[in-house]
């Protein structure tokens with residue numbers, strides 16, 4: 001499944017981020033300030049449109065921050081955790 005990551009800056013200067021699934025629904029949202037990272041409830045609005053909105057509830061300033069995103073500009077997250085890590089065998093075990 002393709003996933004996307006978006007981020008924007010809140011009025012309080014916290015960085016709001018969210019992970020979206022391929023239907024642009026929010027899987028997880030969080031907010032970060034230098035040295036602090038906290039969960040931020042987020043949801044997408046009109047996710048089926050090319051230009052859709054994502055709203056965060058910022059845990060730092062309690063604003064409901066709405067940002068517009070363009071679907072064609074979303075960055076997909078590379079699937080690094082898909083089990084393709086090289087299995088290491090250094091041959092130190094006694095021969096079987």
Ligand SMILES: [Zn+2]
Nearest residue numbers: 010012058061
């Ligand atoms: Zn904020």
